[in-house]
Each structure stands twice: as structure tokens, then as C-alpha cells.
Amino acid sequence: xxxxxxxxxxxxxxxxxxxxxxxxxxxxxxxxxxxxxxxxxxxxxxxxxxxxxxxxxxxxxxxxxxxxxxxxxxxxxxxxxxxxxxxxxxxxxxxxxxxxxxxxxxxxxxxxxxxxxxxxxxxxxxxxxxxxxxxxxxxxxxxxxxxxxxxxxxxxxxxxxxxxxxxxxxxxxxxxxxxxxxxxxxxxxxxxxxxxxxxxxxxxxxxxxxxxxxxxxxxxxxxxxxxxxxxxxxxxxxxxxxxxxxxxxxxxxxxxxxxxxxxxxxxxxxxxxxxxxxxxxxxxxxxxxxxxxxxxxxxxxxxxxxxxxxxxxxxxxxxxxxxxxxxxxxxxxxxxxxxxxxxxxxxxxxxxxxxxxxxxxxxxxxxxxxxxxxxxxxxxxxxxxxxxxxxxxxxxxxxxxxxxxxxxxxxxxxxxxxxxxxxxxxxxxxxxxxxxxxxxxxxxxxxxxxxx
Numbered sequence: 001x002x003x004x005x006x007x008x009x010x011x012x013x014x015x016x017x018x019x020x021x022x023x024x025x026x027x028x029x030x031x032x033x034x035x036x037x038x039x040x041x042x043x044x045x046x047x048x049x050x051x052x053x054x055x056x057x058x059x060x061x062x063x064x065x066x067x068x069x070x071x072x073x074x075x076x077x078x079x080x081x082x083x084x085x086x087x088x089x090x091x092x093x094x095x096x097x098x099x100x101x102x103x104x105x106x107x108x109x110x111x112x113x114x115x116x117x118x119x120x121x122x123x124x125x126x127x128x129x130x131x132x133x134x135x136x137x138x139x140x141x142x143x144x145x146x147x148x149x150x151x152x153x154x155x156x157x158x159x160x161x162x163x164x165x166x167x168x169x170x171x172x173x174x175x176x177x178x179x180x181x182x183x184x185x186x187x188x189x190x191x192x193x194x195x196x197x198x199x200x201x202x203x204x205x206x207x208x209x210x211x212x213x214x215x216x217x218x219x220x221x222x223x224x225x226x227x228x229x230x231x232x233x234x235x236x237x238x239x240x241x242x243x244x245x246x247x248x249x250x251x252x253x254x255x256x257x258x259x260x261x262x263x264x265x266x267x268x269x270x271x272x273x274x275x276x277x278x279x280x281x282x283x284x285x286x287x288x289x290x291x292x293x294x295x296x297x298x299x300x301x302x303x304x305x306x307x308x309x310x311x312x313x314x315x316x317x318x319x320x321x322x323x324x325x326x327x328x329x330x331x332x333x334x335x336x337x338x339x340x341x342x343x344x345x346x347x348x349x350x351x352x353x354x355x356x357x358x359x360x361x362x363x364x365x366x367x368x369x370x371x372x373x374x375x376x377x378x379x380x381x382x383x384x385x386x387x388x389x390x391x392x393x394x395x396x397x398x399x400x401x402x403x404x405x406x407x408x409x410x411x412x413x414x415x416x417x418x419x420x421x422x423x424x425x426x427x428x429x430x431x432x433x434x435x436x437x438x439x440x441x442x443x444x445x446x447x448x449x450x451x452x
Contacts, residue, residue: 012141012142012143012145012146013146014146014150016143016146017139017143017146017147017150020138020139020143021195022138022195022196022197023135023138023139023147024195025191025192025194025195025196026131026134026135026138026192026195026196027150027151027154028188028191028195029089029093029131029188029191029192029195030131030151030154030155031154031158032184032185032187032188032191033093033096033127033184033185033188034154034155034158034159034162035158035161035162035165035184036096036100036162036181036184036185036188037065037121037124037162038158038159038161038162039162039165039169039177039178039180039181039184040065040100040103040117040120040177040178040181041065041162042162042165042177043169043174043177043178043181044103044113044117044174044178046174047113047174047175047178048110048113048114050174051109051110051113052110064114064117064118064121065117065118065120065121067118067121068118068121068122068124068125069124069125069361069362069365069366070362070365070366070369073125073358073361073362073365075212075215075358076122076125076126076129076358077125077126077129077218077355077357077358077359077361078215078218078355078358079126080125080126080127080129080130080133081129081133081201081351081352081353081355082201083201084198084199084200084201085130085131085133085134085196085199086130086134086192086193086196086197086198086199087198088126088127088129088130089127089130089131089189089192089196090189090192090193092123092124092126092127092130093123093127093185093186093188093189093192094185094186094189095123096120096123096182096185097182097183097185097186097189098182099116099119099120100120100178100179100181100182100185101178101179101182102116103116103117103120103178104175104178104179104182106175125358125361128357128361129355129357129358129361132345132353132357133350133353133357134196134199135147135148135151135345136345136346136350136353137199142292144342144345144346145292145295145338145339145341145342148338148341148342148345149283149284149286149334149338150283150284152279152283152334152337152338152341153279153280153283153284153334156276156277156279156280156283157276157280159276160273160276160277165177215355215358217352217355218352218355218356218358218359219359221348221349221352221355221356222356222359222360225347225415226407226411226415227343227347227407227411227412227415228344228347228348228356228415230402230405230406230407231340231343231344232359232360232363233402233405234299234303234336234340234399234402234403234406235336235337235340235341235360235363235364236363236364236367237303237367237395237398237399237402238303238306238333238336238337238399239363239364239367239368239371240307240367240368240370240371240395240398241306241307241310241329241371241391241392241395242275242279242306242326242329242330242332242333243275243368243371243372244310244371244372244375244388244391244392245271245272245274245275245310245313245322245325245326245329245388246271246272246275246276246326247368247371247372247375247376248372248375248376248379248384248387248388249267249271249272252267252271252319252322252384253267253271253319255383255384267319270319270320270323271319271322271323271326274322274323274324274326274327274330275326275327275329275330276330277327277330278326278327278328278329278330278331278334279330279331279333279334280334281327281331281334282330282331282332282333282334282335283334283337283338285331286298286334286335286338286339295335295339296339296343296409296412298335298336298339299335299336299339299340299406300403300406302332302333302335302336303332303336303399303402303403304396304399304400304403305328305329305332305335306329306332306333306336306395306399307329307391307392307393307394307395307396307398307399308392308395308396309325309328309329309331309332309392310325310326310329310388310389310391310392310395311389311392311393311396312325312389313325313384313385313388313389313392314385314386314388314389314390315385315389316383316385317385343412343416344356344360346416346419346420347412347415347416347418347419348419349419349422349423350423371391374391375387375388375391378391
């Protein structure tokens with residue numbers, strides 16, 4: 001039985017994960033990129049508001065950063081598989097470095113700033129897809145699950161740190177925050193270039209068709225494979241609930257009696273940060289303290305707990321209780337996400353990993369946007385506690401239904417074994433190609449293997 005299909009006696013340790021030098025480089029690059037993204041969001045909203053004194057345009061500057069995933073995420077991630085992952089990551093970091101530095105140029109009009117923000121975030125889908133697809137090449141077995149848990153919890157921490165740091169620096173000088181971010185992307189590119197070894201592209205030339213067709217193949221693999229489809233449905237469904245307190249935090253704080261001025265800001269910050277903090281804590285606890293087989297068994301209970309934790313909002317509790325409920329929901333999502341992601345990447349053939357990541361990431365963004373938009377519209381007519389409570393009750397019913405369709409451990413093991421066999425056959429076929437030696441030589445030399 002392979003390492004991926006057997007259930008080890010205990011979980012992998014952080015020491016084992018960080019013992020991999022390539023993971024250390026990938027982790028450091030992720031921290032810099034994630035923190036830089038949130039610093040940019042915070043700084044740009046301040047910059048646009050200072051120039052226009054328009055809350056609407058300031059909000060648009062924040063919202064435009066989600067557009068690339070919605071309008072081109074799967075297509076851009078399919079493009080990432082046509083090139084070496086290291087090359088994709090370095091080019092995306094250098095592009096963002098240049099664009100962020102341009103964004104700091106004095107006197108840019110608001111519409112130019114919005115366009116530059118769109119271009120900057122356009123690099124996120126291929127960059128994150130390349131990093132996600134590369135991780136299973138670096139970590140295997142339970143180390144992959146622990147690595148995913150670390151990445152997800154660190155991403156949540158980077159969100160908090162990036163927002164706080166970006167807002168703090170931007171309060172004095174938004175352009176200083178942007179220049180700081182440009183330096184972070186430059187450092188990330190350097191770490192990737194020196195710390196990640198080159199590998200040939202995942203998509204071979206003889207397997208390439210049309211970019212749109214390759215993108216469609218990514219959707220077909222995710223939704224046409226039963227175990228992958230089950231994971232996608234569970235993950236997408238869970239995204240409809242944990243994000244709601246964060247998205248409605250400003251209105252929730254305003255509805256609290258006496259929550260004005262500094263007190264309102266504190267209440268909003270407490271509610272917004274609760275879910276990410278719960279996620280961080282849950283990701284580390286579940287990923288480190290529980291055996292792999294226990295983690296798998298808890299996926300369905302955690303899926304139901306994610307919306308169930310927010311049902312008491314119906315009682316209109318005080319802000320501190322709202323924050324605790326949001327943290328509990330975040331904890332539950334952290335209990336299922338890394339494990340589900342680990343199963344997903346292990347059951348996926350290598351050449352589809354970046355494209356499948358694009359499908360999943362786009363779905364997550366869409367579900368979160370739908371949840372915040374829908375509950376926001378409802379909150380214009382009904383009280384926020386009522387909206388959140390009823391929305392969460394519907395979520396419990398949805399998650400129970402999704403959990404009942406969850407595949408058995410044997411079906412997951414069979415799917416993982418099939419993917420491993422597919423990868424082995426693909427590697428054998430690739431090694432027999434006349435150009436394979438030239439590609440390997442080009443990769444070892446550090447150049448573009450396709451140019452060999």
C-alpha cells in the first residue's frame with residue numbers, strides 16, 4: 001500500500017514538513033505574497049478615498065481585487081500548466097512588483113488605480129495555482145495534509161497582519177505601503193528562483209489542445225470524478241456560511257446599541273477577525289493533534305458544525321458572543337478544509353492540478369461573494385441576527401445533505417491509488433519520448449525546458 005493510501009499511526013510533524021528546503025522556500029514566498037496582497041488592498045482603499053472622498057469608489061477599489069478569479073481564474077490556471085511552475089511564480093511576482101510600484105506613482109487618477117489593481121490581482125490565479133500544484137511534488141502522504149494546514153492557517157494570519165499593517169502604514173502614507181509591498185514581491189521572486197528547483201511543465205506539448213478546451217477539461221475532471229465532485233460540493237457549500245459574519249460585521253456593529261465611534265470600530269474589527277482567528281486555531285489543532293484517520297472521520301461533523309455554530313445568532317447575542325460564534329464556525333471550516341484539500345490533490349492526476357485548483361478557487365470566491373451579497377440584501381429588510389440565524393439553519397440542512405453523500409474511505413483510497421497509477425504511467429510514457437532527455441536537461445540547467 002502506498003504512502004498516500006495507508007493511514008499512519010500518527011500525524012506528520014511541523015519539523016518533518018519544514019525539513020524540506022523547497023517547502024521552506026515556497027512557504028516564505030507565500031507569506032510575502034499573501035501579506036503583500038492584503039497590504040495592497042488596505043493601502044489602495046485609503047489612497048482612493050483620499051483622492052476622491054468617495055466611499056463607493058473606495059469600496060470598488062477593494063472589490064475589484066476579486067474580479068480576476070471570477071472572470072478568468074480557470075483560464076489563467078490552465079495557462080499555468082503550460083509552463084514550468086517556478087517560471088510562472090517568478091514572472092507573476094515580478095509583474096506584481098512592477099505594477100505595485102507603478103501604483104505608488106503620485107497623481108494617478110482613480111480609474112487608473114482601479115485598472116492597475118485589476119492587473120495586479122490578475123497574477124494571483126496562475127501564481128497560486130502553480131504553488132498549489134507544486135506542493136504535492138514537495139510533500140507526500142500526511143506531510144502534505146499538515147503542509148496544507150500550515151498554508152491555510154498562515155493565509156488567514158497574513159490576512160489579519162496585512163490589513164493591520166497596510167492600514168497602519170497607509171494612514172501616514174499609502175504610497176509608502178505600496179512601495180513596501182513592491183519590495184515584498186521582489187523578495188518573493190528571489191526566494192522562489194533560488195529555493196525551488198526547476199521542473200518541466202505539467203502539460204506536455206502533445207497533450208495540449210486549445211486553452212479553452214484545456215480549461216473545460218479542468219471542470220470535467222473535478223465534476224466528472226465522483227470523489228472530487230463530493231469534495232467540491234462540500235467545500236463550496238461550507239463557504240456559504242463562515243464568511244457571513246465577516247461580510248456583515250460593519251452593519252452588525254452599527255446595529256449594536258451604543259456602538260458608535262471607536263466602540264463601533266472595535267466591534268467591527270472583533271467580529272471580522274474572529275473567523276480567521278478561529279480558522280488559524282482550528283487548522284493548527286486539527287492538523288497537529290489528531291491522527292489522519294480521525295481527521296477524515298471528522299470531516300462530516302465539522303461540515304455540519306460550520307453553519308450550526310452560527311444558528312444562535314437568532315437570539316441577538318452581544319458582540320463578544322457573536323465573535324465567539326464566528327470563531328467556532330471558522331474552527332469547524334478549518335477542521336474540514338485541509339483534510340478535504342489533501343484528499344483532493346492526492347486523487348487528482350498531476351497534469352490537472354493547476355486547472356483543478358482554478359476551478360476550486362473560483363468556486364470558493366463565487367460562493368463567498370454570493371453569501372455576502374445575498375445576506376447583505378436580506379439584511380436591508382430584516383435584522384442581521386435574524387438573517388444570519390435563518391441562513392445558518394438552511395446551511396445545516398444543506399450540509400447534512402452533502403455529508404450524507406460523502407464517499408467512503410475505501411472509495412477515496414481507490415481514487416488515490418488510481419491517480420497514482422495514472423501518474424506512474426504518465427511518467428513512464430514521458431520518459432520514453434525522444435525530447436524527454438532534452439527537457440530534463442533544460443530543467444536541470446535552470447532554463448525553460450521547452451526551449452531545449
